[in-house]
Amino acid sequence: MTGVLARAVFRRRTWSRLTELAIFAAALALFYAVLALGRTWLGPFTPAAEISRSPRALPGYAAYSLGRIVIAYALSLAFALGYGYAAARSARAERLLLPLLDILQSIPVLSFLPGVMLAMVALFPRRQLGLELGAILLIFTGQAWNIAFSFYSSLKAIPRELEEAARIYRFSRWQRFTELELPYAAIGLVWNSMMSVAGGWFFLMACEMFVLGRRDFRLPGLGSYLQTAASAGDTSAILWGLAAMIGVIVLLDQFVWRPVIAWSDKFKFEQVESAAGEAASRSAVLALLRRSGVAAALNRKLIGPVGERMTLFFARRAAAVVEPKKPAAWKAWLGGALGVAVVAALGYAALRAGLTLRKLTSSDVVEMGRGAGLTFLRVNVALLLGALWTVPAGVAIGSSPRLARIAQPLAQVAASVPATALFPVVLLVLIRTGGGMGLAAIALMLLGTQWYILFNVIAGAMAIPSDLKEAAGIFRFGIWERWRKLILPGIFPYLVTGMLTAAGGAWNASIIAEYFHFKGEIHSTAGLGAAISRATDAGEFHVLLAATIIMAAIVVTMNRMVWQRLYRLAETRFKLET
């Protein structure tokens, strides 16, 4: 008996040692990566790096791309926390920031490209830093908005009594932030972060390699590797690049997102323990980390004491202010002056934009109108096709636990592959079969956005109460009647959410989908997205601006006129009360 026990203890110790060793190695590798990244960034300005197609270059490229995405994500998170907090806590800021967020969200990422890049390169003309910062900021523009919106709506949804408890017990702002607001928003933040990072991979190709007017920009990375491979028509290099990207994404999922999701489970705002919820999110990596003692030591030695210092510092500072302070006059003045400055800057920008737009010829306008119509058509065909296959599939998966166990992980891996990386393959097939660019564009939109619909439909089908299903069985509903009376109304709210997200994604994807460098030539089709891409390539800022405004206007109008109405209908009429 004791022998067995001793062996078990020994084994556990060895395991724990191995884990610690692995964590140590990982930390070392991270340190090296940061060093290498820093050296390149501060090195001389090389706008068009030579991209090697050898698979041996891939680990390095993957590290560069990952570094960009991580930094962009960190920026996005910081921005989102600040923006969401300001919008939720000040009614005056809310009136301005919320509509602004709506508009920012609807502007396609790549429309930011020329402005951001040129500004950054002008800022650091001699160092690689400018170019890198530009790429990072571009990825940022694709990641920040939804996180900010999630944080804002979480803050708005904090139950009143929790807020009151925090106030009556005199929490300092810092304590309220760390013990109430951040934990309450944690789950939404985690899910939206996952979505944002996935979006980062999607646009990586476009952000790492592009042409601006006559200037050719190339940053070493996975995205530029794939694009170079595609331009050269090098199928094996495309496959190598794809494998590397999928590998990185799967590793990230296993070593970052799964542990984080499992950890964030404790922030679920439910008063009762549910068995299903516990089982749903487990992570072997998190368990290993917890067992290794590294996390505990870190918490004991670093996070705990620092947190304590911070909390006490802010608490004592807040306590020192006994009298409620009247806002100082100079602060009001400063705020007013700042507001005037912002309005003036915006006005000036709008004026300049208007002047730029005067360069538009009538043929430009006609072209863009036609393009907008075509892209509109494509987006909706893609949505329709997506819904056509995902609704039956999602309902099948959602209503059969056995099928769900097999299909859901597969779908998750499939969904994590950025569609842009698959695009060269799709294009290759379609061009060979004579499908043409229009079909290819729809295929890319579909590839990128169908997953949103699928996952939402699965969730919807799972949420249909079993007593309703039983009732449908007892009354012997036929297949058609079952779909019409039970399944479609049941999944309706989820379907709307999925379609809304997919529609935004599809518009955004049109920029890449309608205009593509492949095998050394440009494949394009008429469309608003193509207009934006072409204008970027040619440096025609007036066309870029006009097309962007049109696209943002269409997205915002569609959201207001169609999706929000459907949303309201879903919330009032098709809500399943539990």
Next chain:
Amino acid sequence: MTDAITAEPIIEARALEKFYQQPDGGCIEVIVPIDLAIYPGKIVALLGPSGCGKSTLLRMLTGLAQPSAGQVFWHGQPLDGRLPNVAIVFQSFALFPWLTVLENVEAPLEARGVAVLERRKRALKILDAVGLDGFETAYPKELSGGMKQRAGFARALVVEPEVLFMDEPFSALDVLTAETLRGELMELWLDRKVPTRAIFLVTHNIEEAVVLADRIIVLGHNPARIRADFEVGLARPRERKSERFLELVDHIYNVLTQPEVGHVLPVEGKPAAAPGGAPIKYPMLPHARPGGISGLLEILEGRQGRDDLHRLAGELVMEVDDLLPIVEAGRMLGFLSVHEGDVELTPEGRAFAQADILSRKVLFRQAALAHVPLLRQIECALKAKADRSLPDDFFHDVLDEHFSEDETQRQLETAIHWGRYAELFDYDAATHRLILTEA
């Protein structure tokens, strides 16, 4: 007891008032000017129907909410946006689910800048006092309701508040757990195990108020006003079956069921301010469903048409809050009358209880048109229209001048329930229109 009155009040509200400005310049009074004082050594219970403004009053007294007019004084000093040294025990517990019990209790001390060792010592001591030792590392979701509220008490008491405010602290708990917790609270209070100097309890449970409180303030609604304010004056521990106890309970029922009449506590206790009810501007529909009303009428019919309200509430295991609107509705429709805490069927009520489903609808319609001005008004307005229908916004605007936003919504909902049952009109939820039922 009288020495407390001569003592300095800890918290004093003078002409405390709450109203909402309407967009059209009118204003909706939620709480009429109220004077109120909390004295050391006393448990004050604030009693009233739900939605009457009890919780708003509590939040104004604690400094969480700003009064529209009037002022709160803390030891004679105006509050002016500061927070006095008080604590609140919440109905929903309001524990932070991501913190352990110990961390929850330590959080208020953290906020006061107490260092970690001292913090832990004080938190453990108070957790021990409320009977939570052994649960320090548990998360709230692992605890039963009673244990959660114990944690709520511990978190409130750990800051040694001068006044402990409680907002319906036992109403989310089952009957037995609530009783246990009340007992434990009284033990802490009576044995002076906590330095708290006064307790202010908001509740809609009449018995709870009479068991716990030294002084009871009864609040009427729409707008909230003090309807009665008296000392309980019963020796502790209190005997629920004693004659005086039942007399007090009956008295409170009386006050709550007859809003129009001024009430004086019979003998013994010290009658305090009992402002007579000012005439109500617009008769308010009690939030009762026709199904509930006919249920009550049937039960009374089975008991020779008369019963004691307190006993009825006990037997039906209904909170006063749920029962009173039904009684109120029955009275408004002329099916019931209330005397001295007893309800009695009227001949109309008896006829209704004995009728079948279809004749009930006819009787209900007649009673509704005779006694409920709002329904009469809706019927007239619908009849005046060629297409016999109107959007609900129309009536919303009519009611808006008399009730707050939420109350308007509830009034309209109740009117729609009654009107549908009486087959006066129908409501199309998709188009938000009321449609006259053609005879």
